[in-house]
Amino acid sequence: AQSVTQPDIHITVSEGASLELRCNYSYGATPYLFWYVQSPGQGLQLLLKYFSGDTLVQGIKGFEAEFKRSQSSFNLRKPSVHWSDAAEYFCAVDRSGGGADGLTFGKGTHLIIQP
Amino acid sequence: DAGVIQSPRHEVTEMGQEVTLRCKPISGHDYLFWYRQTMMRGLELLIYFNNNVPIDDSGMPEDRFSAKMPNASFSTLKIQPSEPRDSAVYFCASRTGGETQYFGPGTRLLVL
Numbered sequence: 001a002q003s004v005t006q007p008d009i010h011i012t013v014s015e016g017a018s019l020e021l022r023c024n025y026s027y028g029a030t031p032y033l034f035w036y037v038q039s040p041g042q043g044l045q046l047l048l049k050y051f052s053g054d055t056l057v058q059g060i061k062g063f064e065a066e067f068k069r070s071q072s073s074f075n076l077r078k079p080s081v082h083w084s085d086a087a088e089y090f091c092a093v094d095r096s097g098g099g100a101d102g103l104t105f106g107k108g109t110h111l112i113i114q115p
Numbered sequence: 116d117a118g119v120i121q122s123p124r125h126e127v128t129e130m131g132q133e134v135t136l137r138c139k140p141i142s143g144h145d146y147l148f149w150y151r152q153t154m155m156r157g158l159e160l161l162i163y164f165n166n167n168v169p170i171d172d173s174g175m176p177e178d179r180f181s182a183k184m185p186n187a188s189f190s191t192l193k194i195q196p197s198e199p200r201d202s203a204v205y206f207c208a209s210r211t212g213g214e215t216q217y218f219g220p221g222t223r224l225l226v227l
Contacts, residue, residue, distance in 0.1 A: 043219055101171070102171070106157070
């Protein structure tokens with residue numbers, strides 16, 4: 001079965017510093033990968049997705065992620081964080097790999113921004 | 116578009132009562148998903164529909180949970196009887212084809 005691992009439960013970053021959130025997946029075929037963000041008391045908003053093609057994908061709010069098949073990773077990055085980026089971040093993989101199934105989520109990384 | 120609509124946003128009930136959560140997917144989307152979010156288990160898929168037909172309900176925790184989609188614009192998730200361990204945030208999501216899932220704001224359920 002597919003699985004997603006986000007090894008960091010909490011990350012604290014100073015405002016203006018760079019950010020990298022880690023995500024590793026376990027899946028036999030080419031995965032469909034996603035990063036979602038959840039602000040307190042809110043639903044999930046899609047930041048970016050990877051289906052195929054260029055392994056570096058750009059998303060909203062200045063985020064990007066790089067798919068590395070050899071490392072089974074899909075890490076999320078941002079060059080300079082803002083206080084409004086404080087939230088919970090979830091990496092997810094489509095269970096079927098073909099976009100026709102539900103998502104398997106990681107446990108999430110809670111991002112704290114220090115002033 | 117208004118996005119995925121869920122109601123109620125908050126529900127407090129007593130153990131043993133029936134709870135019904137409602138979802139209106141984005142118009143034109145032919146897939147609908149129900150997820151549950153808890154601190155212990157994170158986000159987990161409960162069931163999903165394609166063209167109003169349940170495709171995979173293997174994530175439904177037990178027979179107390181049931182879901183229906185009587186038409187393309189409405190789905191319900193029912194818990195009967197409810198138990199304190201059902202307390203969670205329940206999300207509905209929809210999409211079309213192989214595209215992105217769009218999530219609703221969630222229903223925060225507390226069973227006392």
